[in-house]
Amino acid sequence: MADPAAVLLDPAVEPVVAPAPPAQPAPNRRRRALAVVLSLLLLAASLVLATRVGAGLGWPQIGRAVGVRLGLPVQPLPPLLDSLLWDLRVPRVLLAALVGAALAVCGAALQSVTRNALADPYLLGVSSGASTGAVVVVLLGFAGSQLSVAGGAFLGALVSFGLLMLLLRRGGLHSMRIVLTGVVVGQMFTALTSLILMSSGDADSTRALTHWLLGSLAPARWSAVLLCAVACAVGLLVVWLCSAALDGFAFGADTAASLGIDVRTTRAVLLVTTSLLTAVAVAAVGAIGFVGLIVPHGVRLLVGPLHRLLLPVCAVVGAAFLVWTDALARVAFAPLEVPVGVFTALLGVPLFLLVLRRRGEL
């Protein structure tokens, strides 16, 4: 895995993200603290407010449901409304937050590792590979266990990543080329997913296709939340611990090596970790695009390119972003649900074009 990956680091390509000077003056530090606090507040507010968005629950009902759990003397909700809140809405909002955080951090890490501003698990085809893996596991009859679906998705993600590296082995490296190759790999796995689902003879194959290819948080339950929470806790920490290496990668492999970074190992660790995070996200909610692309770019404008700060703020902003996009998916055409990937794409594509334009590639 690490060897072919080396081709992704072409010293001829200008650094995408220029690290700020290492010494941080005091005002900057205060700004950083402010950014972290503000984004955490944003996330907390989003989680609470988005829980209210959707059918059946107003603030009084939510207040009563929470009050009962806290042992306050309030009238409990009818069991079905209580379950709407605790079994459906709350896990759904939390899962959106976890998946958003995972995808945004994956995007930021991949952009640095591949030195490509356009890298993102979705554009590079990793999400599609993960969905193929998940679909295979589901059709083999292990749909019941969230863990086995995530395992299949992980294998699929690794295979698609490996294929991408293989295809990029030779020839000049240009960010457009990486993206085009990623799109091609993604298309292939999308077609494979369609083929497997359509040939399965399941009457509902079109619906399953929409879920795996566009993503939806409608099936969110606590089991998926727990698995995602564990994976995110481990995965995000691993990526964050590689912050210094990610800063170094932005200058190219040689520079990174001269800074004392074990390039091959670190890169392998990062690629496997991002594959894992993407896989867990895809297994839970299908392939949701563009979160990993637009969130890191937006956050970089706000807090600068240093990963020690960039990654946590990306996680928090990505979480809030998906929480709100999913709330939109829930109510825009209520009672019909729109796959959340439709909205992330509608918001993401214009921003993607903006990034291309700023880089003079469009």
Place this chain on the structure above:
Amino acid sequence: MSRPTRLGLAVVAVALATGCAAPQGGATPAASAGTTAVESCGQRLTFANTPQRVVALDQSSTETLLALGVQERMAGTANLKTKVAPRYAEAYAKVPVLSPKVLTAEPLRAAGPDFVVASFKELFTADRAGTRDELAKLSVPTYVSAVNCPDGATPPFERLFRDYQNLGRILGAQDRAGQLVAEQRGVVAEVEATARKRPRGLKVVWVYSVFNGIPYVAGRDGMASHMSRLAGAENVFDDVAQEWPEVSWEEIARRDPDVIVVGDLSERGNPGDKASEKLAVMRQHPAVSKLDAVRNGSFIELPGIEMDPSVRTVDALRAFSEGLDRIAGRG
């Protein structure tokens, strides 16, 4: 032991175990003493009281409930493919439409149902109405049509009748259910009797819909194949183990049917849904237009919605049988 007997024993056993009197078919809409137990597609449903807030997840189950006259106790319906039958339109107007398409878990729970009815197991998944187990844990029993759970022995119409009886028992509408079963069983018997007077083995193709110029016809697994057999005819695509397989016009021509049943889906309103549009396509097709069936006009037009299992399917069966009489008598 036959299924009804086993069911009956189960009811008695539960009634004895709970120390209540067994329901004697006199369950009243308000609240009946005793427990009703029904087996539905792998789940055992028990009812201490008659459900008062029923939600139907699709058109077929909605129409069955309306036929049983329980619209006053329906808390919602969803996912209508076309209009409900005119005879149910008035009753249907009283039922809240929770979603024009597939109902999802949140609006279902917000509607506060105490019983959910569906024609297909597939409507009960985590991303749709929520799983049957989840709802069972919330004390909301879920009924899935017996048509969707073939046991390999019971013919499809009998499975429909079992639905009427089960739902009638659960909802305290046994009389109406009994009447419905008697009427529809009468139609089936009548069609079988007529079939004996007619030359057997007429080859029939059921053209359900034409999508992008490609015909969808009745395979072996649907109601149409069963109706063909009841009427003494032979569905030419019985070798395809699907409900509505997609085939080619050339293949239809090759199988040279004596009779062509055309589904009219004009209520659905998509291009090509009208029976007349399908007839026009056949009359223009180089191979199909040369078939005797097309030249002689051996067509039977039926509402497409009635070709799928529902409380209206006997109407299609009767019309199909009459159409065969017309065509055979003329020949």
